[in-house]
Amino acid sequence: MNPTLEIFSQGEEIVTGQTVDTNAAWLSQQAVACGFTVTRHTAVGDKLDDLIILLLDISQRADCCICTGGLGPTSDDLTAEAVALAFNLPLEFDGIAFEQITRFFAHRNRTMPESNRKQAMLPQGAERIDNEWGTAPGFSLQYGRCWFVFLPGVPTEMKHLFQERILAKLSSRFLLKPDQLITIKTLGLGESVIQERIKTIEIPPEVQLGFRAGTDEVQTKLLFPYNYSKTAKTALVTRFAEQLGDHVFAIDGLGELTGDLVFEIDRLMTNRRLTLAVVETVSQGLLAAKCVGSEWLLSTIYEQSTARLGHDPVTEAGAENLMVTAKAIAADLQKSSGANYVLVQLCAGDNDALNNKDKSIVIYNTLLAEDSFHQATHSIAGPIKRKQNQAALMALDLLRRYLQQKAINY
Amino acid sequence: MNPTLEIFSQGEEIVTGQTVDTNAAWLSQQAVACGFTVTRHTAVGDKLDDLIILLLDISQRADCCICTGGLGPTSDDLTAEAVALAFNLPLEFDGIAFEQITRFFAHRNRTMPESNRKQAMLPQGAERIDNEWGTAPGFSLQYGRCWFVFLPGVPTEMKHLFQERILAKLSSRFLLKPDQLITIKTLGLGESVIQERIKTIEIPPEVQLGFRAGTDEVQTKLLFPYNYSKTAKTALVTRFAEQLGDHVFAIDGLGELTGDLVFEIDRLMTNRRLTLAVVETVSQGLLAAKCVGSEWLLSTIYEQSTARLGHDPVTEAGAENLMVTAKAIAADLQKSSGANYVLVQLCAGDNDALNNKDKSIVIYNTLLAEDSFHQATHSIAGPIKRKQNQAALMALDLLRRYLQQKAINY
Numbered sequence: 001m002n003p004t005l006e007i008f009s010q011g012e013e014i015v016t017g018q019t020v021d022t023n024a025a026w027l028s029q030q031a032v033a034c035g036f037t038v039t040r041h042t043a044v045g046d047k048l049d050d051l052i053i054l055l056l057d058i059s060q061r062a063d064c065c066i067c068t069g070g071l072g073p074t075s076d077d078l079t080a081e082a083v084a085l086a087f088n089l090p091l092e093f094d095g096i097a098f099e100q101i102t103r104f105f106a107h108r109n110r111t112m113p114e115s116n117r118k119q120a121m122l123p124q125g126a127e128r129i130d131n132e133w134g135t136a137p138g139f140s141l142q143y144g145r146c147w148f149v150f151l152p153g154v155p156t157e158m159k160h161l162f163q164e165r166i167l168a169k170l171s172s173r174f175l176l177k178p179d180q181l182i183t184i185k186t187l188g189l190g191e192s193v194i195q196e197r198i199k200t201i202e203i204p205p206e207v208q209l210g211f212r213a214g215t216d217e218v219q220t221k222l223l224f225p226y227n228y229s230k231t232a233k234t235a236l237v238t239r240f241a242e243q244l245g246d247h248v249f250a251i252d253g254l255g256e257l258t259g260d261l262v263f264e265i266d267r268l269m270t271n272r273r274l275t276l277a278v279v280e281t282v283s284q285g286l287l288a289a290k291c292v293g294s295e296w297l298l299s300t301i302y303e304q305s306t307a308r309l310g311h312d313p314v315t316e317a318g319a320e321n322l323m324v325t326a327k328a329i330a331a332d333l334q335k336s337s338g339a340n341y342v343l344v345q346l347c348a349g350d351n352d353a354l355n356n357k358d359k360s361i362v363i364y365n366t367l368l369a370e371d372s373f374h375q376a377t378h379s380i381a382g383p384i385k386r387k388q389n390q391a392a393l394m395a396l397d398l399l400r401r402y403l404q405q406k407a408i409n410y
Numbered sequence: 411m412n413p414t415l416e417i418f419s420q421g422e423e424i425v426t427g428q429t430v431d432t433n434a435a436w437l438s439q440q441a442v443a444c445g446f447t448v449t450r451h452t453a454v455g456d457k458l459d460d461l462i463i464l465l466l467d468i469s470q471r472a473d474c475c476i477c478t479g480g481l482g483p484t485s486d487d488l489t490a491e492a493v494a495l496a497f498n499l500p501l502e503f504d505g506i507a508f509e510q511i512t513r514f515f516a517h518r519n520r521t522m523p524e525s526n527r528k529q530a531m532l533p534q535g536a537e538r539i540d541n542e543w544g545t546a547p548g549f550s551l552q553y554g555r556c557w558f559v560f561l562p563g564v565p566t567e568m569k570h571l572f573q574e575r576i577l578a579k580l581s582s583r584f585l586l587k588p589d590q591l592i593t594i595k596t597l598g599l600g601e602s603v604i605q606e607r608i609k610t611i612e613i614p615p616e617v618q619l620g621f622r623a624g625t626d627e628v629q630t631k632l633l634f635p636y637n638y639s640k641t642a643k644t645a646l647v648t649r650f651a652e653q654l655g656d657h658v659f660a661i662d663g664l665g666e667l668t669g670d671l672v673f674e675i676d677r678l679m680t681n682r683r684l685t686l687a688v689v690e691t692v693s694q695g696l697l698a699a700k701c702v703g704s705e706w707l708l709s710t711i712y713e714q715s716t717a718r719l720g721h722d723p724v725t726e727a728g729a730e731n732l733m734v735t736a737k738a739i740a741a742d743l744q745k746s747s748g749a750n751y752v753l754v755q756l757c758a759g760d761n762d763a764l765n766n767k768d769k770s771i772v773i774y775n776t777l778l779a780e781d782s783f784h785q786a787t788h789s790i791a792g793p794i795k796r797k798q799n800q801a802a803l804m805a806l807d808l809l810r811r812y813l814q815q816k817a818i819n820y
Binding site: 009014015016017018019020021022024025026027028029030031032038039040041042043044045047050190191192193195196210211212213280283284285286287288289291292293295297298299300301302303304305351354355357358360379381382383384385386388 | 419422423424425426427428429430431432434435436437438439440441442448449450451452453454455456457460482483484486517518519520523525526542543545564566620622690693694695696697698699701702703705707708709710711712713714715761764765794795798
């Protein structure tokens, strides 16, 4: 059993939603990577009673708690006071902390406001955490079952202190055995379809399976215990990859650095010094926009009416004709652009179908690579922005599949 | 006293930090705007016991709770089960929910996996919340002191359901006295510049001033008490608007529905039945992508080398020449596209400057409208994705200023 850890964020700006609590996510990632089981995040505002109750609750249920915020000089910064009251540890003046705060202002040629003196008051017996990046020192203390660490809420200060002062203490205070996380990234399969595909795979009870569906990829996650055999791990991941087939565009956690779909395409296109020209319809520039910074993308064209691409209006054509039209547009564009590869996205479905979230449209993607055409058809539903994003992804994925297949065949 | 509300997020991906909980911030903002006092955010993972304890705790201490996540089809989606156990409300099969889930798959020509059947099981007595954007219906129920609302964790679905199905119910269930929020939306002024500009304005102590800087706009927020006089409110907002000048593209909260920059442009272009053709450089398709669903956008072209637009490569030209080149490209495109307006974005700065976050690039935007040219120059710094986004916004803002100015002169 891993030791448990909770994240506690203090601040009115967080509970009112003015600030998104990115500290909590960052600290959790760090804690999980260290070998903790993170059990809970809690955020409360600047109310002394809420803070006291929460501190007492956490002291009984977690092995460790990282708290951020509420260490500032103003009257709504109540963390130290709440700790003093909750744990009956009166605030005491810390001379070294005060000297550091004074020096912080002196270095910046500013007079220290009287209110900052408050930041040198720490709960009795707490260990000070020096903060050279700001005025608020952190502190740590054990109460009940839990080791508490209090850090400032400013993300840069918080991250710096965590990495420089806390990480080493965590390893010495706790027996940590971090799990190994494998993330299989796919496109084109929903979470439930993935579950169907992998249901015949026997997953040892000590391996945790999870899913995460984002707008740009679906992640299948396998969490292996600390000492899991590498051979058994690789064997299980391989079985997953086989079941998910060429929907898998990257596997994270096996050593090689991976990224999103565009990252994978970028690597393959750049390695082989290839170039690409694109025609977009439904994605309306988003395909090109996703590739920002990629030198291999020479051009994109979006035309509301494909008649203006020098070919028949596609809305009047059938699926067969669309495929033929796409090939002709691709061949023309390869000649005129001089790009190695050309990607053409055509669409069947009128503007009404595009705008109506209850109607679906059909996307016809054509890749002209070397001297051969590769085509794929997809039905896309949902709100227009989802259709736009899926249209961009599906066209890019046709390119990715071709590039990865080619990489295997080399 | 406002009624209290808590946010409860369920998901291993949140407690482990794989996902930043933006849902909690968004929901809190909405709740505050409605007239609730948000007291706490809590996130827990996929552990039945944790969920049950938390649900019981919340049922005793809050008037309302919005819960997100854990409604999916997979075995780690435990919300409904936890509710059933915590509140002793056995799960019951909901035929209408099942029919909706079945239809969701049928519309997409996919077979419904057996696992999705689980999503039609709702706690006894719960009111179903139909979700036409995904497979998971939400539900609501009263237990103890608290009215619970359970929504899917996918942000688009969650937001849609909250706005379409929950907001109205909140107003009918609770006596809400929301503060009156005015949001002045600007582009092109940083937060500190705005503060300088407004510093001479006297703000009554009962009015709260706040700022929120997003990637696509900066919001200056004025929060007036529930019963604040309309005349005094309008007078103060007008003073702010005067100081911020034509950087203001919309003012929210005065009655008229407003949106983002594209929303404002869309209204003006559609009203006058105008059309637009675009040439993009740094924005690389993102300008067009932002306008998805707008019938007035006829085309966009992105070319890595402007030589291919039939004009001199812009990187070798000076600012003067760039302006001339842009006009020539705009005039050509107006002829060939038949669009009423043409927007041309050119850029001075090489690839190195674009990719280097410490270097800035200069964008030259040209609008050809009716028979006249309008030009604006902007220096943009930061990471490449910021440059891309700002380039798209600045070009669109040139169009917005022209359209709004014209609307005033009519």
